[in-house]
Amino acid sequence: MSLIASTANPLLEQTLVAKLQRREQAQGGLGELEPVAVRLGLLQHSLRPRFREPQLVIFAADHGLAVDGIHAAPGRQTDEMVLQILAGRQPVSVFARQQGLQLSVVDCGVATKLPPHERLLPRKIAHGTRNARVGNAMSLEQAHAAIRAGMEIADSLRGNLIACAGLGVGSHESAALVLGRLTDTPVRELMLSSPDMNPDLLAHLMIVVQGAQGRHRDVSDAVEVLAAFGGFETAVMVGAMLVAASKRHLIMVDGMAAYAALLVASRIAESVTDYCVFCRSQMHHGLDRALGLFQASALLELGLDAADGTGACLSWPLVNSAAALLTELSEDDVSQPAGMEMPVVQSLYNAANPDIPGLP
Secondary structure, three states: OOOOOOOOOHHHHHHHHHHHHHHHHHHOOOOOHHHHHHHHHHHHOOOOOOOOOOEEEEEEEOOHHHHHOOOOOOOOOHHHHHHHHHOOOOHHHHHHHHHOOEEEEEEEEOOOOOOOOOOEEEOOOOOOOOOOOOOOOOOHHHHHHHHHHHHHHHHHOOOOEEEEEEEOOOHHHHHHHHHHHHHOOOHHHHHOOOOOOOHHHHHHHHHHHHHHHHHOOOOOOHHHHHHHHOOHHHHHHHHHHHHHHHOOOEEEEEOHHHHHHHHHHHHHOHHHHHHEEEEOOEOOHHHHHHHHHOOOOOOOOOOOEOOOOHHHHHHHHHHHHHHHHHHOOOOOOOOOOOOOOOOOOOOOOOOOOOOOOOOO
């Protein structure tokens, strides 16, 4: 059963393309902005797509894999990174404010207790996941609770655009395990950061992630894979993406955890990917491989090495500009094609689990 309606609409697409071609004939083409504009028109079911109160939501959690020393050198802990963002002392905070994005951070499972903040949404499932190398990272009940939390968040947010990014020590490795298992991608390709990556670090990472893979070698169902390997931030994003797509909102997907969440969401409702554009905040080679799984590329390639969410912030003006190609054109002769009907959500999430609330 399909949860999210496909955006496919040949009549509307033809009209959108014709509208852009008339502008192109008079003023020249604008390259990749034009297909983005068409996608925006299709997902909003409109010849004049517009955005209001765009949201950047950073989903934060800790991961049990971190105890295996998966980073080259000790760095800032997840709670420190969250507090820095909330205090406006990170580039992503500055860019969000500058670009008019309303920034929120969701505590999905940070190991420590975070102090209250007006932009902090407390949805802690537990104080970090368990180590996937020795057992399930989370229980199925926790995975479903996290998905429900994400659904609730997306239902309560204002606006019609959500940019999703994950944050946490071990987040990349956890998400890589989810992506690798669900697509049969060699996990090494998702872990390799660059050709000159420290070989000792890569060897250690492979010992850790291969141990986790071996522990859960028989798991294949998307939500069970999420429970085996995933982070709470990935699980919460799954629910947020499903509800956002059900409302025909644009989803900007930034980083490995967000890509993993989108893949799990697409196994629940395949058409959720119709509502997405892709961003990246790092030049990590594993992200190239992950984007390839969706046959996608990031809107911007700036060589960033920042906290997840920065790439979405910097890509937002491009998305808004693509919408303006359609909304600001003064072509009164272009009208809505007759006979177009708004597709509706066709089913509820996970009909086999009636305790999980459906989408609005």
